[in-house]
Amino acid sequence: MKLLRHIANLGYGSRREVAAWFRDGRISDTHGNMLDEDARIAPGDVRLDGEPLDPPPGLVVLLHKPVGYTCSTKDPGRLIYDLLPRRFRYRDPLLSPVGRLDRDTSGLLLLTDDGGLLHRIISPKARIAKHYEAELAEDLRGDEAALFASGTLLLDAEKTPLLPAQLAVLTPRRARLTLHEGRYHQVRRMFAATGNRVTALHRARVGALTLDGLAPGQWRALDAADVQRVFAGD
Incomplete structure (x- = not known):
């Protein structure tokens, strides 16, 4: 891919704008040598106004x-x-x-x-674990962990029960929930199915990434x- 097109595809500007930057000497190599739009050079060695380019696709x-x-x-x-x-x-x-x-x-x-x-x-199929922390409007009833782990909970307008999920009680109105799927507003709907309401929700981890x-x-x-x-x- 031509250098001009690569820079434009990174979102810096239109191809016309990037072409003007080449003419103005704003695009150089790591040593400060001005480049033209047909230069054959690794993107990591290109500088725009002296700054490295953003990572290529795969970001x-x-x-x-x-x-x-x-x-x-x-x-x-x-x-x-x-x-x-x-x-x-x-x-x-x-x-x-x-x-x-x-x-x-x-x-x-x-x-x-x-x-x-x-x-x-x-x-x-990935079933990547997603960890949420929820604050609730009402105290937990005490049976939520068993219900969520059962694999039988069917949400309104759904035809397939939820996969088993793990609930850890933090306080009477705070809980950590681990899901292995991602349905629409799933955490909020799960607690709604128990007669409770989520007042604040935070995703703390995906897999082992925090x-x-x-x-x-x-x-x-x-x-x-x-x-x-x-x-x-x-």
Whole structure:
């Protein structure tokens, strides 16, 4: 792929804009030598205004999603892309959420432009453990752990019972729930089935991957070892 197209696909600008940057001498190698758009050079050795380019396709981002942000590129209001460099939403292939957290849920959210990896993570066959912490409107009844672990709970409008899930009681109104699937608003609907209501929800871990100290709104790019942690743990 030509260098000009590569830079444009990373979301920095249109091809016309990037072509102008080459003419203006803004694109160079690691030694400061100006490059032309047909230069044959590893993307890792390219600099734009002296700064390295973003990672090529295959990028995986870990974001600590705050409450109040939507996992969308178009919805009104605050979007998760507002928390990332502006160019990220224009990458080609698209940098997409790996599953979703609703507007009122915080915590660990992955994004990637690797379609194969995305589908590998969200595939029902993967059964990757996802750990949530829920605050509840009412005290737990005491039978929720057995019900959620039974594999027989059928949610409204569903035809297939939920897979067994593990519940750990933290306080009378706080619990940690581990799921191995990802149905629509699943945690909220599970507690609703017991007559309770989730007032706050946070995803703390996916597989063995945690937020690792990221504050709400912060993000970092993952390396291969980080990605493998998604498929580890239980």
